[in-house]
Amino acid sequence: MTPRRKRMLVVGLILLGVSIAAFFALTAFQRNLLYFFTPTQVAAGEAPKGYPFRVGGLVVPGTVQREASSLAVKFTVSDGTATLPITYTGILPDLFREGQGIISIGKMNEQGIFEASEVLAKHDENYMPPEVADSLKQGGKMPTTYKDYQK
Amino acid sequence: MTSELGHLALIVALLMAILQGTFPLAGAALGVPVWMSVGRAAGRAQFFFLAVAFACLIDSFIVNDFSVRYVAEHSNSDLPLYYRIAATWGAHEGSMLLWAVILGLWTFAVTVFSNSLSEEFLARVLGVMGLISVGILLFILLTSNPFERLVPMPSDGGDLNPLLQDFGMTIHPPMLYMGYVGLSVAFSFAIAALLGGSLDSAWARWSRPWTLVAWIFLTFGIVLGSWWAYYELGWGGWWFWDPVENASFMPWLVATALLHSLAVTEKRGAFKAWTVLLAIFAFSLSLLGTFLVRSGVLTSVHAFASDPARGLFILVFLALVVGSSLLIYALKAPAIRDTARYTLISRENLLLLNNVLLVTAAASILLGTLYPLILDAMKLGKISVGPPYFSSVFAPLMAPIVLLAGIAPLFAWREASMPKLIRQLRWLAPLSLGLGIASTALFWSLSDIKTLAGLSMAFWLVGSAGISLWNRIRLRETALDGLRSQSPSFYGMTLAHIGIAVFLVGVVLSSSYSEEKIVRLAPGDTVQLGSYTFTFKGVTDVVGPNFKAQEGSFVVETDGKAVAHLNPQKRIYKVQRNTMTEAAIEPGLTRDLYVALGEPMDGAAWSVRVYYKPFIRWIWLGGLLMMAGGLCSVADRRYRLASLKTVEPHTSAAMRKA
Numbered sequence: 085m086t087p088r089r090k091r092m093l094v095v096g097l098i099l100l101g102v103s104i105a106a107f108f109a110l111t112a113f114q115r116n117l118l119y120f121f122t123p124t125q126v127a128a129g130e131a132p133k134g135y136p137f138r139v140g141g142l143v144v145p146g147t148v149q150r151e152a153s154s155l156a157v158k159f160t161v162s163d164g165t166a167t168l169p170i171t172y173t174g175i176l177p178d179l180f181r182e183g184q185g186i187i188s189i190g191k192m193n194e195q196g197i198f199e200a201s202e203v204l205a206k207h208d209e210n211y212m213p214p215e216v217a218d219s220l221k222q223g224g225k226m227p228t229t230y231k232d233y234q235k
Numbered sequence: 236m237t238s239e240l241g242h243l244a245l246i247v248a249l250l251m252a253i254l255q256g257t258f259p260l261a262g263a264a265l266g267v268p269v270w271m272s273v274g275r276a277a278g279r280a281q282f283f284f285l286a287v288a289f290a291c292l293i294d295s296f297i298v299n300d301f302s303v304r305y306v307a308e309h310s311n312s313d314l315p316l317y318y319r320i321a322a323t324w325g326a327h328e329g330s331m332l333l334w335a336v337i338l339g340l341w342t343f344a345v346t347v348f349s350n351s352l353s354e355e356f357l358a359r360v361l362g363v364m365g366l367i368s369v370g371i372l373l374f375i376l377l378t379s380n381p382f383e384r385l386v387p388m389p390s391d392g393g394d395l396n397p398l399l400q401d402f403g404m405t406i407h408p409p410m411l412y413m414g415y416v417g418l419s420v421a422f423s424f425a426i427a428a429l430l431g432g433s434l435d436s437a438w439a440r441w442s443r444p445w446t447l448v449a450w451i452f453l454t455f456g457i458v459l460g461s462w463w464a465y466y467e468l469g470w471g472g473w474w475f476w477d478p479v480e481n482a483s484f485m486p487w488l489v490a491t492a493l494l495h496s497l498a499v500t501e502k503r504g505a506f507k508a509w510t511v512l513l514a515i516f517a518f519s520l521s522l523l524g525t526f527l528v529r530s531g532v533l534t535s536v537h538a539f540a541s542d543p544a545r546g547l548f549i550l551v552f553l554a555l556v557v558g559s560s561l562l563i564y565a566l567k568a569p570a571i572r573d574t575a576r577y578t579l580i581s582r583e584n585l586l587l588l589n590n591v592l593l594v595t596a597a598a599s600i601l602l603g604t605l606y607p608l609i610l611d612a613m614k615l616g617k618i619s620v621g622p623p624y625f626s627s628v629f630a631p632l633m634a635p636i637v638l639l640a641g642i643a644p645l646f647a648w649r650e651a652s653m654p655k656l657i658r659q660l661r662w663l664a665p666l667s668l669g670l671g672i673a674s675t676a677l678f679w680s681l682s683d684i685k686t687l688a689g690l691s692m693a694f695w696l697v698g699s700a701g702i703s704l705w706n707r708i709r710l711r712e713t714a715l716d717g718l719r720s721q722s723p724s725f726y727g728m729t730l731a732h733i734g735i736a737v738f739l740v741g742v743v744l745s746s747s748y749s750e751e752k753i754v755r756l757a758p759g760d761t762v763q764l765g766s767y768t769f770t771f772k773g774v775t776d777v778v779g780p781n782f783k784a785q786e787g788s789f790v791v792e793t794d795g796k797a798v799a800h801l802n803p804q805k806r807i808y809k810v811q812r813n814t815m816t817e818a819a820i821e822p823g824l825t826r827d828l829y830v831a832l833g834e835p836m837d838g839a840a841w842s843v844r845v846y847y848k849p850f851i852r853w854i855w856l857g858g859l860l861m862m863a864g865g866l867c868s869v870a871d872r873r874y875r876l877a878s879l880k881t882v883e884p885h886t887s888a889a890m891r892k893a
Contacts, residue, residue: 117620120617138617179813
């Protein structure tokens with residue numbers, strides 16, 4: 085082989101490798117996308133069945149119920165227009181509290197309850213996940229007590 | 236007054252940066268020596284004024300000057316002194332100031348260690364750094380001034396975010412920024428070399444130690460961040476593929492590629508154009524990281540506050556830096572000629588492969604990080620990319636890198652002899668696979684392919700490092716003589732590659748064999764995890780300087796012997812009323828025992844998380860070994876002898892010898 089053809093071979097092999105990597109990346113990418121839905125969208129039936137997605141809203145005061153003997157907990161989130169019941173088993177994050185904006189990852193079950201595999205409440209009490217803030221604003225239900233960080 | 240003094244010093248620093256960014260570049264272009272000499276003085280003056288500004292801000296924190304808005308928002312008179320000082324860079328404004336100060340520090344270092352650089356080259360390097368500094372300082376002064384006053388002055392401050400009141404978090408930002416900003420030196424060298432048309436191996440030799448030092452800091456910063464997330468967030472993970480983590484990891488991957496590519500450019504005079512491009516990418520990704528973290532576009536603990544003006548400013552700055560440097564590259568790169576020739580099977584090509592893989596990995600992370608943001612910005616829906624994406628893309632890309640990292644040092648430059656390589660490696664592959672199988676079968680389950688592959692690769696790395704060391708010393712009279720005659724940079728490389736092996740062991744074992752239980756425990760209850768029994772003794776109230784806490788008491792026993800007393804806390808900080816989980820960890824080389832309190836349940840019961848994490852320390856140990864390898868290499872004498880004035884290309888001498 086001439087040096088030129090060898091170089092071409094190297095370049096060809098690299099291109100092949102990169103395309104295989106790109107293929108794997110994009111396939112994995114497709115499978116791991118999580119879409120965000122508001123409780124209103126879920127109520128309208130827009131959320132997928134049997135496929136995980138993210139949902140967010142404010143925890144409705146007075147709805148948090150713990151089971152006495154296990155770590156199961158039930159609560160309801162709201163975006164001001166619609167509400168969605170959520171069940172979760174495990175330890176809630178430190179910043180989880182009634183009235184707080186949270187994000188949850190999970191699936192809808194047959195009874196129309198969101199079974200959460202993860203509940204996220206980040207930062208501090210003034211912070212609201214941007215998705216939640218947007219959906220509250222859309223419904224015109226943004227509480228005035230929040231410092232509006234996410235303008 | 237301190238605050239106004241700091242503000243003034245910052246403005247003077249901006250003036251110095253403007254001087255530094257204009258005269259030297261113009262002088263180098265037009266050949267005016269006096270203009271070129273402005274760079275050194277202006278750079279040092281700029282650093283001095285930045286240091287003054289930074290000291291003023293620290294002082295405002297120390298004396299609790301709550302008339303300064305930034306201090307009032309992020310400090311409190313109950314905050315211990317150490318954290319009051321660290322709070323200086325605990326939020327947006329101060330941490331941008333820290334960024335600028337560190338850029339000043341690197342500028343100062345360049346002016347000090349530049350005796351062997353030609354005046355023209357130094358002028359261009361300082362000019363480029365000056366322009367970067369102008370951008371950052373304008374950003375601080377126009378959108379994020381930490382010296383702004385607050386009227387009326389509050390009686391006390393809003394306190395530092397409790398998550399940041401921690402030792403690891405106080406030194407993580409400075410270390411990370413030393414790395415981020417340090418890459419600006421490699422970037423400036425590359426741009427200066429492009430402008431001056433002096434892309435030779437002397438340029439690469441000059442650029443290498445700077446890149447290496449920046450890379451060491453970046454590595455340390457990332458290790459610290461990961462360690463902090465592990466013990467402070469209370470869920471025992473060490474990496475979450477959070478956009479903010481990705482923001483620091485992408486420049487690291489590209490900087491690692493750059494280090495390897497610089498080696499080829501220095502030793503062989505090849506890959507010149509590619510190396511320059513990597514230097515541009517590495518710093519651009521650092522800036523992108525700053526943009527992602529500082530603009531508040533991310534849902535993350537790091538997004539302290541967001542303001543569209545800030546995001547827009549950094550985005551425009553980023554576009555200017557990337558755009559102009561790529562423009563210079565496009566104009567100048569066609570003139571770059573690689574002098575070296577090499578064959579298919581050569582170290583050059585293996586390092587090329589390493590570069591391709593590392594850059595592909597960085598690109599796939601970039602895709603996963605930016606895609607949701609772009610989609611959101613175009614109002615096409617809100618999505619997030621889950622950690623499985625990153626792990627499933629990252630692992631297949633890293634496996635060949637690990638295999639290559641082992642054997643690449645055995646390959647000769649220019650043309651490697653395949654029969655000789657096969658002779659050296661024929662036992663290594665079955666041996667490392669055998670050891671991998673044996674260790675997996677002995678301690679864990681043989682059906683665990685992931686562990687088996689990971690451990691075999693770790694043995695492969697260590698074994699090939701041993702072979703390459705043996706190759707080098709066997710020709711000497713005695714082994715000791717041979718060991719002594721090797722260069723520090725060889726040891727550095729070997730150590731860093733062994734660091735990958737150690738890291739790998741930590742990753743596969745802790746991910747496959749960690750045990751986790753989330754249970755409800757009343758005082759006196761026990762929970763069994765592997766061979767360890769955790770007994771919950773109850774909870775008592777304790778009081779800290781700025782928080783109250785409930786402290787749990789756990790005794791861990793194995794084989795009837797107590798191995799640890801763990802006291803995890805649930806803290807409530809007085810000012811922000813935030814609850815914080817302080818996990819208790821019993822560290823060990825082969826396993827960590829980890830307890831975190833969940834929530835109080837009925838009666839005196841608590842929900843509790845307990846973890847058994849085998850070999851998790853090896854993850855950070857591996858990172859520290861890579862760092863140590865970097866330090867070893869920096870100590871190499873030839874960097875101190877490096878000179879740009881001797882334009883005799885190193886490569887042509889090497890070619891003649893070959």
